[in-house]
Amino acid sequence: MKVIEINQFGNVDVFYEGSKELPPLKAHQLLIKNYATAIDPYDVAYRQGLYGGADKLPTVLGSSTAGIVLAIGSEVTNFAVGDRIAASPHLRSYAERLTVLEKQAAIIPDNVTFVQAAAVALGYQTGYQAVTEELDFQKGQSILVHGGSGSVGFAAIQRAKEIGASQIYATASSKGKTFLQQYDPAIHVFDYHSEDFTQMTDKVDAIVDPIGGQTQEKSLQLLKAQGKLVTTKDLTAKAESAPFDSRAFYLNSGQTLADLLTDISAGSIVVKINQSDKFNLENLKKFHTIFQEGHPLGKLVLEF
Structure with a gap:
């Protein structure tokens, strides 16, 4: 599968296109076909080397995903193949597919888009x-x-x-x-x-x-x-x-994300999107630069 990763810390030019195979699905994991990922402050700082992690390079960044479940682990009980879900994994979402833990995931309501769901998954x-x-x-x-x-x-x-x-x-x-x-x-x-x-x-x-x-x-x-x-x-x-x-504090909770998405579906929480564009190397670099230089109002989201 196609990914965008880094093998050193620095400016946006450290990003490059690569290819990876995912390991076998574990019992409590979901395999997701990625439809959207947002640019989050955590990933901008991680790319700059502000969180360490040199021992884990090369690394696929990205901490928000919204997509469709392709497969479920043997112990998964709350999700099924075909479900629209959002989650905030620790990195790994600048990729066409990724795995997330069942406890991190939440169903996306029918009237909430993949772009909106990815935008809210972390921040x-x-x-x-x-x-x-x-x-x-x-x-x-x-x-x-x-x-x-x-x-x-x-x-x-x-x-x-x-x-x-x-x-x-x-x-x-x-x-x-x-x-x-x-x-x-x-x-x-x-x-x-x-x-x-x-x-x-x-x-x-x-x-x-x-x-x-x-x-x-x-x-x-x-x-x-x-x-x-x-x-x-x-x-x-x-x-x-x-x-x-x-x-x-910092804790990702699928239940908290589910409650948030329910409020978005009901219109009581507004999602501010600044820009969305196609997921590719050029746009990822562009969005990281925009975020780093200007902290725009609203989320920057890439669609697959």
């Missing part, structure tokens, strides 16, 4: 999980979401709004601020280039932090006494010792 799922599971966010609570116009942040904002947040605060770039205020003028958005979010007068019940570092530490002063902060980055020493419920 949106993370933001949705942060609010729903990690924060156990409740109606009437307030929330601050950093990186509000990114995939994690935008999903977190939408899920908090869906639950019934009393007030939503967010940080974003200037173009991200415009985007979020067009989505919902009630969101109080701070332009992180020119505004100091720590000047907000109210403290909040919950914070979603996909940024880390100083942003995470400054956020602690904005939490109520029983507030919670969740982050996709490492906790700083200050956050570790703070008298708040602060935690770092």
